[in-house]
Amino acid sequence: MAENTNSTSMTCEVCSEYYTDPLMLPCLHSFCKKCLIKAKEKQGSADTSLKCPTCDTSVNLPDGKIEGLAQNLWFEHKSKEASIEKKILGKEAISCDECSVDDSSDAAVVYCCDCGQFLCDYCKKGHKRKPKKSSHKLIDLETKESLELSPIKHEDGYCLWHTDQKLIYYCNDCEKLSQCSRLHWSR
Known part of the structure; x- marks a missing residue:
């Protein structure tokens, strides 16, 4: 591509x-x-x-x-x-995002479009074994096979006031996401 x-x-x-x-x-x-x-x-x-x-x-x-x-x-x-x-x-060379947590520097071999992470061969195998991640789209970094980035997932948005809370409500009038309807409508 x-x-x-x-x-x-x-x-x-x-x-x-x-x-x-x-x-x-x-x-x-x-x-x-x-x-x-x-x-x-x-x-x-x-x-x-x-x-x-x-x-x-x-x-x-x-x-x-x-x-x-x-x-x-x-x-x-x-x-x-x-x-x-x-x-x-x-x-x-791209380092594995999973291994870099442990201060290791294994080279990544795939990119997971769903998780937004570069993974080494070892972490890729573990990734595929997890039921919730087994269907994730992986891009092979060697062959660039399946280089179609459109399925990259949006990261969850977080509330500006409740920084540990994901945005969960959408206001059709304001066309904005909000964490809580009570806070949103009190303005």
Whole structure:
């Protein structure tokens, strides 16, 4: 499979890197959270607005904070896909994500699209033996066989206020996910 030609569109205009924690401004431009924080610091911390680095539109920040801006989950997902694809297609050895927990550095032989982990041969065998993981889609790093990243799973979103709680409610009126309906509707 050829490298994704649209990977440049998955890069932040400020830092030219793949998006990390992309946030979307009301003018519909998106940037890495860290890039917006730096832009806000340059403007001065007392200001509750931010100028878009692309179009200079002045944006009022919710509660005067960058964190109040909407997450661009689509960009985040596509940036992760592009970054993973670049890693898979690259020439450098990739360490096993499971073994790296134990400070080992075994080379990965597959990528699990469902778990989002690179696995060595030993961990791959264990992965296949687990009933809940036996049907996971694995990409062979040697042959690049089945290099189709669309099944990469979205990571579960977590509540901004209850950081240990997954987002479980969706409000059709606001078109947003929420952790708890009581907190959401009390605003």
